[in-house]
Structure formats: C-alpha cells, structure tokens
Amino acid sequence: MAKQRLVVVGNGMAGARAVEEVLARGGAELFDITMFGDEPYGNYNRIMLSNILCGIQDTSEIFINSLPWYAENGIILHAGSPVTEIDRASRKVRTASGIIAEYDILLIATGSRSFIPPIQGLNGADGKMKPGVFGFRTLDDCDGIIATAKASAKAAVIGGGLLGLEAARGLLNHGCEVHLIHLGRHLMPAQLDATGGAMLRTAMQKMGVKIHLEKNTAEILGQERVTGLRFKDGESLECDMIVVAAGIKPNAEIGRSAGLTVERAIVVDNHMRSVDDMNIYVVGECAQHRGQVYGLVAPLWDQARVFADHVTHTDRDAAYHGSKLATKLKVMGVELASMGLTEPEHEHDEVVQFSEARHGTYKKLIVRDGRLVGGILMGDISKAAYLMQAFDRETPLPDERLSLLFDLGTPPQKVTLDEMPATAQVCNCNGVTKAAIGACVASGKRTPKAVMSATRAGMGCGSCKGLVGEVVAWFCGGDMEEDLSVHYYVPSIPMAKPDLVKAIREQGLKSVSSVFKALAADGREDAASKPALASLLITLWDDAYEDERDARFINDRVHGNIQKDGTFSVVPEMAGGVTTPAELMRIAQVAVKYAVPLVKLTGGQRIDLVGVPKQDLPGMWADLDMPAGWAWAKSYRTCKSCIGTDYCRFGLGDSMGLAKKIEAKFRGIDSPGKLKLATAGCPRNCSEAMVKDVGAVAIGEDRWEIYVGGAAGSAIRKGDVLCTVIGEDEVIRISGRFMQWYRENAKYKERTHTFIERMGIDRVRAVVVEDAEGIAASLDAAMEASVNAVKKDPWLERSAPATANQFAAPIPVEA
C-alpha cells in the first residue's frame, strides 16, 4: 500500500507529541510526514520557559526534539515557515514563503498566542508593539525580556494568573523592581479563591513583588519606548518594560479561513477530527472539544494519543472524553494544588477547610454528594495525589472528612536542639552523644563531614546524618564552614555525579583503576571509593564494564553477606517468597551437613543460612543446587509477594506471578542502594508493598498502583503513588524505568526514599510517567541493556573461581 501524506501545521508541544505518538504506532510505515512550524527551531517544552526566564535552565535544556530528530525520523520540517492557507478542495497547504504541500491527512496544531488586550498606546507608530512591551509565550519573547530586563530598573507585568506570576518571578531574578498589575480582586482566579489568593499575595510581597489589584490598564505611556502605565482610575506607574500575560488566544484563524467551524477554537468530534472535514484533525490549544478549550498540557497528551490511535487505525474507536482540570505547581516558592471548582456552586455543596496563615497553609475542598468536585491545597500538598485521583475518578470520599486534609495519627514529638540534653544519643549505631559532637566542634571541626569522620556519628546505618548535620550547625552557631566535598560522588574525585558521568563517558573509562588514573589527584587509588565507582561503571557500561575484583566489597567477591565474626550468609533465590517441599528438604539437608549455626527467615521472604565460613560456600551452593538470592549486594534484592489470586479470597491480581516475573527480570541489577520490592494482590497490602522501594498493588481489572520510595527500615516512609498502570508488563516496564532513573541519578548508598525526597515526586512522575524530559525510551533501553548484561548466576563460581584462593580459609604456611 502506498504511504499516505500526513501534513502537520504547527510544531509546538501538541504537534510534535502527536507525531511521536503516530511514530510509536508504526506511523513511519504508513505516512510520509511533513511538519510546518512558525518558530525557526525544533520543538521545545513551553512550560519550561519560566525556568529560562528565571535563569534556572538553559535554552538547550528545554528542547524536546532538536532539528536532527526530524531527519532521523524521516520527517520533513519547514521551521520558520508558518502556513497561511489551507485549500481543502485540492488538499494542499501553502506558506507565506510559497511552499506548497499536499496532504491526505492534515493535523492542525497551531496552539495559541499571548492574548494582548486592546490598550491605548500599545503599538508604536509602525503598528508593531512598542519597544519594551512583550508577550510571554515563546523563546524569542524570553530572550527579549531577559535582554531588556538587564537594562531596566522597573518592570510591570500585566496579568495575575499563573503566567503573570511566573513572569514576575523571573523578572525578580534579573534585578528589576517588579510590579504586578491584576484586573481581578485576587491572584490566580482560575485556581484559587479569595483566601488562597490573599495568602499567595503575602508570599509574593515577601519576595519583593509589588502587587496592584483591581487595576485596569488604560494606556501604555511613552513615545519611542515604554515609560509607564496609566490606569482607568487615573493613577499611573512608571516603568521601563511591560510583560503582558493576560491569557492566551487560540490560533484558530487558519481554520476559519479554511471554512471549518470555529467558535472559541476549531470545533472537533471525539476523534479530535474537525466536524466539517474527515481528513482534518485538530489537537491542543487550538481545538475546542465539547465546548472546552484546554490550556494545560495533560489534556493535550490525551488528545495526541486519541488522534494517533485513530489515524493509524490502531483503534478506530479511540475517543477523547474531555479532561478534568487538576494541576499541581509551585509558584513563588509556594506549593500549590488545585482542582475543579474554587467556590461551592450549589446550596448543598459541602466545604471542608483549614487555614493557618502563619505557615502559609491553606486547604479547602468542595464536596458534592460525597464526591470531590473542587479543591485548593497551599503550603502543604501532601494529600494532593490522593485528592487529585479522587477528583478525577469521582470516587466516594471517606465519611471522616478530616482525613481528607491530614494524615491522621499522633504528631511526631520533635524535640528542639536547645531542649535536647547533652547526654542524648544522636547516633545510635556508634553511640555518639550531643555532648561528644559539641566537644568535637569545640576542637575545631566545623563541617558535618569532619565531625562525622572524627566521631563516627552518622557512619553506621546513616539514618541520623541529617540530625548530626543539624547538631553540628547548632554548635557552630552560624559559623559552620561549607564543605564542597559533600557534593562529590566519591571523596577522592572532586566531581558531582553528573560531571563524573560525563568525564567517564567522554574518556571511555571502563574500569575502576582507569577512573582513578584519569580523574583522581595524582592518579591515586582510594580504597573506600572503589565500590561506589564499580556500581556507577556497571550502570554506565553494562557488559562493556571491565570488572576488577579488588574494586568489589567482600560481599560481592564471594556472593554472600559478611557477618560480625567474618562468616557469611547463604540466601538462595526464592522468587516472591515461594518455595517447594523439594527445595526445603535440600535446604534442610545442607544446613545439617554443614552444621549451619542459624537458619532464619528474612524480611524479604527468603531463607537465610547464617554463619557459614567462606571455604564452605562453594560446597553449600553446589549441594543446594539453587541460584543465588543476591542478598548481599547494593542491587535489586527481593520482591516479596502475598498469596494473590491463587488462593486468597480477596485477591484482585496475581501478585505471586508478577513477583516471579519481576525477580526473573531484575535479579542481579546493580544499583546505588538496595532495591527491595513487593507486589500485593489487593490494597490490604499484606506484603507491605506500600513501604518498599518499588511496590505494585493490584486494584482490580488488571490495574496496578505503583508505589515508589517507601521504606520500613532505618527510616519509615509510605511510598508515593507513582501512577496506576494496566497489565503486569506495564508494571515491569514502569518499575524498570524508575529504577533506571534512580540508578543513573542517585548518590551512592542513597536509598529511593531519600532520592525521591531530594528529587520531588512530581519530578519523578514527570520523568518516569509523563516523559516530560523525553528520556523514557532511553531509560527503557538502558535498563534492557543492563538486564541483558547481567552475568550468569554468580554461585556458579563454585566450580570456576574468578580469582586465586577466592574462597580459601586462612592458608597454613609450613614453618
């Protein structure tokens, strides 16, 4: 079959995402794809423009697809060539520059532009916006704002919605005095009510933004360029530049001139297809579906999927049913979640609220017929994930409404450092008291690290490191020295992990010894740094990694966990905690034969034979004839499971089966810290999946909730719901992607619960689930490569030792 011609008008987030979705469905075989874009670039993440303005990110970091991507995928891109005409009769589009493209299928994804209200004096004599006036929508806008802000003393932002606030935030960073002009009575009217708006206003004023509410701009002053603003009430404000962020306006003119039905935007059916033309689809901010035009990114992703399913015939019934609007964001340092209504609408709507202005906390929920129809969370958004899900799915709410706002339980008794007695133990592992830390600081150690290495506080399980740091700071009384080395991945090489990874890749360093030679001071080895480097290198190079046994911790040299008396433990594989009578008999026989002093069930549903001298390991492994259980390594460890659907009368998903699949896939995968997993067959959570590094909980109809960052060891933390997926394969794929991202970004020995708190669950979700950084495919591929590179069962070294005297007992020498 000849290929059809797919022409895409618009190369923004919507157009490019739609094309990616088409390609993911084998679209390259079906279509010759041509794209037209207004801007002379590849496509970029417009949401990140505020970061560019703030100077947090560089332009190059926000590109989703750079120009080479188009060529690699066989897409013809006309960047900087806006389409000006669609001829539906002859199925052609034409650009101002005269480029003509014929189509079989046309996708309009022209998005929207800044809405510039008609204000007197907005335009100069040439009809263009007066110098010093900007929209806030494109990279060019950003560049203009930044360049002008540097030379401006006073800037005004018109518009107190999200975009306006972000513009104001960005301008602060460029040293301007910033004034925010808002027509309404409170800020962010789409997301907040008056109380929330007022709290946000206080937060912004504290940061130095001057806020003018209920101000209607009548005129922009200045002849050659901007000199100020005049308001309808007669007052005026001097300023050197103005950013207009008064909303967006769909770019729907192209549809209207082509004779398509356009109301606020181009009207589409449930397949995202124009109601007038079978061959024209519309997605993104220029599409109007059931009366709604969406300006957020989540609906756009849904629309792109529906379009791709439909146009590639993957699913001709694919339909978009509209999106419920819920967002989580951080404005002016304030964490915020908002969904649905901001005020009750009906007489019987129930309002549940809490406010504590002193801490900037405000929570308000609107409940109708026992379901959530609206909500605002400010300051503390810990309940946002649960509430947004309840809002989206319209699930019934618990009768005790208080539990919607708070995690109930006794509040933790936090003792202040002033109150803490001198004899109180700060580090329980090494028995270090507050007084001992004080003495150490008094002796001249003024960084947490120096104190830790002198007193050994925090050097055991590590869970008190944060507290040790606080106590050191308290004793130093503001006189603490900054210790740059805390950012290093290993102490002997002065580089943070990203820089180290870059250097290793660029120089092709594949062994631990080569890393020391190339990067450490004087090329000197450092024993304590070796395992961390080995872990990193194996993650980076997979089977190209050049293994050096001396870089391994003893556990990884002899494949068992060293015990306090120098003996080791033997833990055979027992996927999902499921074993057989035959295996149990062998384990029992081995334990008897080798006089194993202790047989113990582990927390990970395994059997642990403890107290084995090194020289007995090979024989025991041979007699057991079971694969290694990887219970010794900084790696994937175990996946426990409950009894699932086989016998449990409550089971909703086959947790045992899934645990076995997970174990088969990920065993032997190295990672910065231990990865302990679990699967639960229903939300009763008998296998404790919600407090594992990664947990999957069946919720029925083949759906699984994936929890990440849980812990129930030296720290206790309930995992965050990363997402809900359909099917076991998807659980494995998303879990694998999360683990890979963790492997690539975590510090050595940093467990997932710390990692997630450092990264923020929103970022984790954006990367792993929403693919906001466009790296999901490469993470999946990297994990797949690591899985394929896992060496055979290490216990097979019993018959082929890797080094001389690998398992030897102390060797007698003839005197």
Place this chain on the structure above:
Amino acid sequence: MALHLIARLSDIPPGEGRSFIVGSAEVAVFHTRSAGVFATQAYCPHKGGPLADGLTDGANVVCPLHERIYSLATGEGIGNECSVKVYPVSVAEDGIYLELDAAS
C-alpha cells in the same frame, strides 16, 4: 627472627588480600595494584573483622565490618585510635617472604 616463604605472588590477586597461618600467628597479606606487598595482623582490633577481606588501595586497608582504615606500611589507624601490627615482607623470585620475630 625467621623468614617464611608465604606464597607465590600469584596466589594473591592484585588489589586484594589473603589470610595465612604462620606458626601460631594469623597474618593478612596484601598485594596492591602497584605491585607492593604488605602484611598486617589478620583481625581488626576494633571488633575482629577479617582485614584480608578489606578493600585496599596503594596505601591503606579498610576493615570490611565497620570501615576502620589502617595504613598498610605502618599499621597506624587513619581517623581512628586503633592500630594494627605490621610485618616486614619482601618479594623474591620464588614468592613472598614474611619476617616473624621468634615471639610470635
């Protein structure tokens, strides 16, 4: 004083250590990547960790139990108050020689 032929150099992989029993003494012998050979007492004075199982570099060994560090050349504790006994060693064509005083 007595010289003991402990092992061939190839009996200890580069960068690792192995334990030997010489008379009544247990000794940890290390073969560093830079081809140096060192010997210390076999067990960590802190809690008895087997030093031969520790990570080494050209200068130090790290006890595998609680990460105490000792200088291979002098036995001095680094960042801790313990220290370990060290033994003179040399490498000849036929292997590693360790010098033990008669008392041990």
